[in-house]
Amino acid sequence: MKRISSIFLLLWAFLSLSATTREVKLKLIETSDIHGNFFPYNFITQQDWNGSFARVYTYVQQERQTYGDNLLLMDNGDILQGQPSAYYYNFMDTVSTHITAAMMNYMGFVVGNMGNHDVEAGHSVYDRWIKQCNFPVLGANIIRTSDGQPYLKPYEIIERDGIKIAVLGMITPAIPTWLPETLWKGLSFADMEQTARKWIPIIQEKEKPDVVIGLFHAGKEARTVAGKYREDASAEIAECIPGFDIIMMGHDHRRFCGKIANAQGDSVLLINPANNGRTVGDIEISLTVDGDKVVRKSIQGTLTDMDKLQPSQEFMTQFTPQYQAVKTFVSEKVGTFTETISTRPAYFGPSAFIDFIHSLQLDLTGADISFAAPLSFDAEIKEGDIRISDMFNLYKYENMLYTMELTGKEIKGFLEESYAIWTNQMQSADDHLLLLTERKDGNGYTFTNPSFNFDSAAGIIYTVDVTKPAGQKITIQSLANGEPFDLNKTYRVALNSYRGNGGGELLTKGAGIPQDQLKDRIVNATEKDLRYYMIQYIKDKKTLSPQPLNQWKMIPEAWTQKAAERDAKLLFE
Incomplete structure (x- = not known):
């Protein structure tokens, strides 16, 4: 009897709950x-x-x-x-x-x-x-x-x-x-x-x-x-x-x-x-x-x-x-390139793509040295008419252009940090040249670190010894005009606002400049984004033939050239 009562009580509670x-x-x-x-x-x-x-x-x-x-x-x-x-x-x-x-x-x-x-x-x-x-x-x-x-x-x-x-x-x-x-x-x-x-x-x-x-x-x-x-x-x-x-x-x-x-x-x-x-x-x-x-x-x-x-x-x-x-906006013709340029060579040495940006930054600022990285992993601009649409491929973000004052020692430290997150320390000719990681989906390889932080330089002649450990890879031989490079001298450097504000930590960890002191190093900043100035530059020149400046290289070349071919296949094929 008690069991039946309990069942009725449970049923009553359930029905009451359902009703409310x-x-x-x-x-x-x-x-x-x-x-x-x-x-x-x-x-x-x-x-x-x-x-x-x-x-x-x-x-x-x-x-x-x-x-x-x-x-x-x-x-x-x-x-x-x-x-x-x-x-x-x-x-x-x-x-x-x-x-x-x-x-x-x-x-x-x-x-x-x-x-x-x-x-x-x-x-x-x-x-x-x-x-x-x-x-x-x-x-x-x-x-x-x-x-x-x-x-x-x-x-x-x-x-x-x-x-x-x-x-x-x-x-x-x-x-x-x-x-x-x-x-x-x-x-x-x-x-x-x-x-x-x-x-x-x-x-x-x-x-x-x-x-x-x-x-x-x-x-x-x-x-x-x-x-x-x-x-x-x-x-x-x-x-x-x-x-x-x-x-x-x-x-x-x-x-x-x-x-x-x-x-x-x-x-x-x-x-x-x-x-x-x-x-x-x-x-x-x-x-x-x-x-x-x-x-x-x-x-x-x-x-x-x-x-x-x-x-x-x-x-x-x-x-x-x-x-x-x-669509009308992006279809506007800006100028003409006589050469096809791509970011792919930029990971292994000087490239027409990145060196075009370097040349533009140096020309716009009058700086001694330029820093720039490939902002898109795999971008290409084909020879022929260049339109507004191509400019978003050439330069992905709306960064401003900064001119900053850095010492020679800070410039070297900046580059050491960049190449430390970019290049492997090769122990043999069969090693990877770049720091690579297998994709999680098993479909090839990708960079271990973001490639938009792989800054190279123009305005100086230097080598990157990939057999050396991080912090010891860079040897700066001279300025591009042949003048000696002085670690104690202050130079004017052109770079984008993302980097100049500390993005990627190349200026803080690499050059050793405290974050709160970066703004004190800025001597000039553009009012508009860098892409705007690129458009005006190409319109003014009308026809351009972008070429590598060939101001730096990875050594020893007997190792790096073959390693570059292998790594390029892993990344892009």
Whole structure:
């Protein structure tokens, strides 16, 4: 009898709970690091391309048929730089509604976040974009220096079906090591973990959210930059600061989807869709609500491929005028090259591609020495007519051009650091010339370190002995004009603003200049980006024949020449 009563009690409790509970399902879609890839067309190579907002919108519309207004579309930054489509509306057409704001409003984004390449566009660009968005662009750790308050909204509360979702937005704080202060004047960038520790209690006490999301323009694997900035701290925050259900990542262009436990043993979903809209972070949240209280929560994430989807015809029709405007812009002829140039030879010795940049930097600044690196891993500009589109291949980023004062000793230290992360220490003729790592997918090899930090020099004659250990490879024989090179003398050096602000740490770790002293070394900075001056330079010259300057080489050549052939095949074939 007692057993029957117990069964009836359980059944009664179940029926009572069922009568008062309801299920709420939410779908979150994250884009990140779109880099101006709005259309399924690469305006640089002038070819059809994968990813894009046009394909993402196809997926969003498809999922909205199921989730309706419970689908929440979020962007995680680095959207204002990359393809010429962003550049055109950043700097050429500054009267129209910015293409990025227009598209994000059309697609129905509920929240955005600032990325470091958005800051790179400068105040006039990102302030205009933010103002034109019909949703908040977040940045809890972007601080006004005038009053110590956040420059942007720290977090957003979104309500759907009685569920409160809190989204805390942050940016990686190492921006002062990459970008000129003129681009972020009046701002500072606080530590992400400290900022999260401040805002999570405020959000929990004031808002009492049911779901807490970190929208972080930062990757998963933390490291310290310039001895003070904690870069890519997303996983650290997930582990150390309880309260987050989900952390959406970006910045490092590395796909990831997985769960980790925080300090209280709760599960936190980490997700990163990488770049260019080829993948989205796709999250399903199921909540059981009893009255006004969530009694059960299930969160599942996956990375969903966009490449196989057809671009939305509705989207393409809506933005046809912008598409045509950008296509006309990139089709403008700038000049003519009589030679095909490629970044591939630049990893093994002097190349016409990098030495063209060196020559331009020296010509524009009147400096003694130039530093430059291949900003694209594998770029080529064919002989013939050069158009605006080619200029984005020649120079990938909107860096300014700096002239800095460095001693001969600092120049040597800079180059030692560059070649230390670039070249192997060969023990035999059969070794790799370069520092290479097998790709995780098993499809060939890639560089161990980012190739955009492989700076060579022009204006000096030097050798790189790859049999020597790091820090002992470089021998500078003279200036290019034959004058002696003096380690104690101060020289004027042309280099881009990313490097001049400490990017890649070649000036800090290599040359030994403290981060806070770099700005004191800058004697001149251009007002516009280097690509702008390149366009004007080529227009003025009309026809150019880029050639290697042949001012440096790797030795011993009996080893390096054959090793270069082997490594080139591993990298490019």
